[in-house]
Structures are given as C-alpha cells and as structure tokens.
Amino acid sequence: xxxxxxxxxxxxxxxxxxxxxxALPRFIxxxxxxxxxxxxxxxxxxxxxxELFAPIVSPKTPIRDEAEKKLVQSFQKNLELLVQKTWVExxxxxxxxxxxxxxxxxxxxxxxxxxxxxxAEFLPVLHDVVYLLFGSLAKGESFIEYAVRxxxxxGFFWYYINSLPPHDSWSEDKCRAAVLLGIFFLxxx
Numbered sequence: 001x002x003x004x005x006x007x008x009x010x011x012x013x014x015x016x017x018x019x020x021x022x023a024l025p026r027f028i029x030x031x032x033x034x035x036x037x038x039x040x041x042x043x044x045x046x047x048x049x050x051e052l053f054a055p056i057v058s059p060k061t062p063i064r065d066e067a068e069k070k071l072v073q074s075f076q077k078n079l080e081l082l083v084q085k086t087w088v089e090x091x092x093x094x095x096x097x098x099x100x101x102x103x104x105x106x107x108x109x110x111x112x113x114x115x116x117x118x119x120a121e122f123l124p125v126l127h128d129v130v131y132l133l134f135g136s137l138a139k140g141e142s143f144i145e146y147a148v149r150x151x152x153x154x155g156f157f158w159y160y161i162n163s164l165p166p167h168d169s170w171s172e173d174k175c176r177a178a179v180l181l182g183i184f185f186l187x188x189x
Contacts, residue, residue: 005144005145005148005155006020006021006148006156006159007020007021009148009152011152012152013046013152015042015045015046016046016152016156018042018046019042019043019045019046019156019160020046020156020159022042023039023040023042023043023046024039024043024160024163026038026039027039027040027043027177027178028163028164028165031171031174033171033173033174036057036171036173036174036177037054037057037058037177040053040057040177040178040180040181041053041054041057043160043181044181044184046156047153047156047157047181047184047185047188048153048188049184052067052184053180053181053184055067056068056071056180056184057176057177057180068180069111071180071183071184071187072107072110072111072183073107074187074188075107075183075184075186075187076103076104076107078186078187078189079103079129079186080100080103080104082129082133083096083099083100083103083129083132084100086132086133088132092132095128095132096132099125099128099129099132102121102125102128103125105121106118106121106122106125109121110179110183113176115172115173115175115176115179116167116170116172116175118175118179119164119167119170119175119178119179120167122179122182122183123161123164126161126182127161130158143158144158144159144162153185153189154189157182157185157186157189160181160182160185161182164178
C-alpha cells in the first residue's frame with residue numbers, strides 16, 4: 001500500500017507519519033506482546049488518543065477489562081447509530097439490516113474475549129459500513145487518497161484497516177490489539 005499520500009502532505013500530523021512509517025509496520029511484523037502494545041499505543045496516538053488507549057492494552061487487570069467493556073459499548077452505539085442514520089438506496093436496505101445484526105454479533109464475541117473471531121468479523125463489517133457510506137467509491141483503488149483528502153483522520157484509519165494482513169497466525173493479544181485499535185478510533189470518531 002502506498003504511503004506517499006501521508007509523506008507528501010505537509011499538513012499531515014507527525015504522529016500519523018510516524019505511525020505509517022514505523023508503528024504500523026512494526027505492529028504487523030512483531031510477535032512480541034510488548035512490541036504489539038508499544039506499536040498499538042503509537043498508532044492510537046495517531047488516531048488522536050489522549051492516553052486512554054494504553055490502559056486498554058496493558059496486561060490483564062480489572063481496570064483494563066472495565067475500560068474495554070466501556071469502549072466496546074461506545075463503539076457499538078456509535079456504529080449502530082451511524083448505520084441506522086445512513087441513507088441508502090432501496091437495494092441496500094437488506095444490507096443495512098444485516099449489518100446491524102453483524103455489529104451486534106461482533107460485540108457479543110468481543111464480550112466473550114474471542115479476538116481471533118472478532119477481528120475476522122470486524123474487518124468485513126467495516127468494509128460494508130464504509131460501502132454504505134460512500135457507495136462504489138469505497139471499493140475503488142484511490143479511495144484511501146480520497147479519504148485522506150476529505151478527512152485525514154479517517155483516511156489514516158482506513159489505511160490502517162486495509163494494511164492488516166491475514167491474521168491466522170497472530171496471537172490472541174495481537175488480534176485483541178488490532179481490533180481494539182479500530183474500535184477505539186470508531187468509538188471516538
């Protein structure tokens with residue numbers, strides 16, 4: 001995936017540039033839980049985090065679990081509201097209803113701490129939500145460039161989502177961090 005759109009834009013925040021060139025490649029390549037946490041915190045900063053994400057990816061504690069629960073609830077409310085409020089063509093009404101069901105299923109799996117399944121469900125759900133919002137433009141090769149021009153934060157988020165490779169061999173902690181990063185962005189968007 002091209003990173004030049006992030007490099008060439010002088011108004012692009014430094015955190016985003018660092019996330020694109022350092023944190024995201026490190027996150028994708030590493031198997032170390034500490035490196036996953038460190039890279040995910042740096043990516044969250046590029047998403048505009050004000051020190052709220054680090055406790056969510058810290059080693060397991062009751063505080064972490066409560067913060068994750070609140071994050072998932074906020075994500076579910078925001079995404080369901082976004083889908084419900086999106087005007088679609090009559091032909092896409094069934095897709096809209098199915099998406100609401102899939103969002104609920106995804107959040108149910110997250111509440112059971114099933115992160116491999118959640119990540120596998122999360123990515124297609126997001127692609128379908130973005131399709132509802134932007135139509136066929138979302139499936140085009142230049143959509144990331146368009147998204148960055150319209151809203152740099154969303155553009156970087158979409159770049160992140162589309163940079164994630166197949167995750168079959170990832171640890172549960174890495175899948176957790178990957179899906180929670182996406183949820184974190186959307187819960188606060």
